[in-house]
Amino acid sequence: MRKWLPLVAVCLGTFMLLVDVTIVVVALPDMAGSLRTSFADLQWVMDVYALALAALLLGVGSLADRAGHRQVYVAGLALFALASLACGLATGPQALIAFRGLQGIGGAAMLATTTALISSIYHGRDRGVAFGAWGAVSGAASAAGPVMGGLLTEHLDWRWIFFVNLPISVLAIVMTLRFVAAAPPRRGRGVDVPGLAAFTAAAGGATYALIKGSDHGWTSAATLGVFGLAAAALVAFLLIETRREQPLLDLKLFRRASFSGLMAAAVLLSVAAFSYLAYTSLWLQSVRGMGPVAAGLTCLPMSAAAFVVASLAGRFLHDVSPRWTIGGGLLLIGAGAFLQATVDAGSTWTALVPGLAVTGVGVGIATPMLASAAMASVAPERAGMASGAVNTARQLGNALGIAVLGVVFHAGLAGALRDHGAGAVADPSATADALAGGQAGAVVAQAGPAQRELIGQLVHEAFAAGLRQTFLVSGVLGVLGGLVALALVRRSAAPARPPQQQAQAAPPVPAARG
Template sequence: MRKWLPLAAVCLGTFMLLVDVTIVVVALPGMAKSLHTSFADVQWVMDVYALALAALLLGAGAVADRLGHRRVYGSGLALFALASLACALATGPQALIAFRAVQGVGGAAMLATTTALIGRIYHGRDRGVAFGVWGAVSGAASAAGPILGGVLTEHLDWRWIFFVNLPISVLAIVMTLRFVPVLPGARSRGVDLPGTAAFTVAAGGVTYAMIKGGDYGWSSAPTLGLFAASGVALAVFVAVERRREHPLVDLALFRRGAFSGLMAVAVLLSVAAFSYLAYVSLWLQSVKGMGPVAAGAACVPMSAAAFVVASLAGRFLQGVAPRWTIGSGMLLIGAGALLQATVGSGSDWTVLVPGMTVTGLGVGLATPVLASTAMACVAPERAGMASGAVNTARQLGNALGIALLGVVFHAGLADALHGPAVPDPAAAADALAGGQAATVLAAAGAAGRQLAQEAFATGLRETFLVSGTLGLLGGLVALLFVRPFTAPAPVAAARPAAREAVAPGTGAAAR
């Protein structure tokens, strides 16, 4: 059992940082009331964390490759704990959002190193089991966030969603120092600071533009300027990486359909499986009148299915080609979202159960194999790069998915609210999307209330349809492009380790 203690230390941090992506979903209305601000303003508590993760993961992975993965992981845990304490003690929305961004910095350092640590500590069949457990934890964590957030918010206070991180962080730090071995980094290689800066600007700019585009206007100067700045930063990033001896990410990997396909699937997985949870929680609480615990419990089928399937997949599907497990998982994720598109104005939370369950099955199948397959494309000393790349893609998908589905959701609301019972459809849509459904329904009269409830259901249906379509697209991408490959070895001595790093199902047996 002792050999699994390093995995437990890594999974503790993984669970905590991924839970914090969605744990605030059901707490946002309470935060807005407590801090005397609007629901739209405190949404940044969720968005800024996802933005920090997406923008900094590649840079954190590069630093970890040089300084050592355990050192960076432990430092990330410590920063995450301190930022969590600051979030819990924040007295205003601006301070909370700022500390939440710092929490995202710590989360990036942790997430960029988790799969790299697993890939370097475990070998052979143990590696498949370890990635299966890691996938189970990471897949279940995002779905479990609303549940834990609901329990803490309803029975204690929203601040406890941050206080609870402190004992977990301390335990994870102690276990990391005691059980996770020190793995040397590639100290001869400098950190790619220009590439890190350019990518951070590109990722952060496009994410911010997507989040605020609806407020500024998609054709407004600020939005177009942000997209243009992101494009320039991306061009600078590509130019820098092409000239670096040891780049932040090896762009040559993207010439291989398998690697590019993996990155595309990682983005689509987060969008299709998790980005709509914020709008589901809003519907359950503000329209259906459910408390935070009950609203969070609607995600139990997804969380439970993801955990069980990922645990079994890592152990029993090692001989199956990754394109089949990832592809099948993405098709299930898409099908689960489409099943939820049956929601109507008279529906209750049970209408979500079949779709949530099917989505959880897909998450459990795809998540662990996605991570281990990405790790197979590089030599072990560049594991941080591969880990950072796949996790960056996932977090970009989450951040961009929240923004994209928010646009779809708001458009569905506005389209359905046209009628004499609602004199100002745009304002009503803003109010519904901003968590003020109770006020709108109370003032609208019988006909207006029915129209508003149908509008919310319409917005959700369109959100689920987009999510489902993207999930099915991800399945097709995986089936067509994710093919077996072995890690490139820049030096001969790296070849045995690189072959050992091949993900379960990517070797000869998979062919």
């Protein structure tokens, strides 16, 4: 059993940082009340964390390849713990958002190194088992976040969703230092700072424009200007990377259709499986009147299915071509979203359960192979880059997905209010803003006694319409990701290495036909 203790150390950090992507979902209404701000403003509490992960994973992965994966992983754990403490002590929304960004930096250092550590520690069949366990933890963590957040928020306080990270971080640091061997650092020319800055500007600008576009107007100079800056930063990033001897991301990797398919699948998996959870939680709490625990437990079918299936998939499907596991998993994720799109004004939480369970199965099948297939596509000295690339794609998908689906959800709310609220709602757009901000109760309470029942029914209709559109878009993106994976992804051997490197390299993951 001792040989699996390094895996436990790595999985502790992985679980913690991925839980924190979604653990705030059911706590946002309580946060908004405590900090005297709106649910909509606190969207940045979710996005800034995912954005920091996405923007910095490539740079931290490159740094880890040079400084050592264990060293960077432990440093990330320490920063994550300190930032979690600061988040729990925050007294205003701006401070909370800033500390969540720092938490994301620590999370990036952890996430960029986890799969590289597993790949260097385990070989052959053990590697397949290890990636299966890591995939089970990864798949279940994001889905378990709302459950844990609900329990901590309702029985303690929303601040405990951050305080709980402290003992876990200490345990993970102790286990890593004791059981994970430190590899000697490699000499290099340092991190690609210009590339990192350009990529961060591109990702941050696009996310900001998507979140604030409905406020400023999609054709306003401010929105178009930020989109333009994001596009210019992306072009600059591509130009920088083609001219660097040691780039942040080797663009030549994208010449291989399989690698490109893996990156597209990683983005679409996060969008289709997880990005709608914030709006589901808003409906359950502000319209259906559920508490944080009950709202969080609604996600239990997804979490349980993802954990069980990923454990089995890592053990029994590691010889299956990744196009079938990743592609099939994404098709199931899309099907799960379509099942949830049956929600209507009279629906309760039970309407979501079948779709969440199917989605969890898809996540459990796709997640383990997504990581191992990316690692198998590069030489060991590029392990940090491959790990950073696939995890960047997932977290960028989550950040952009929350923003994009937020636009879809708001449009569905406003459209339903215009269609069904003629005469009852003076300003559908303003009312949609209030509903999206978690103010459903206030909207109904402000109506006159004669109209209160009508407005209440209208609120239910609007939320159902917004959620249906959100689930439909998620379903389409899940199916699209599945088709891309089936068309492009293949099991591929790592790039050729010089003989002396081949002698030192770990045995490859067993190949599969297809």
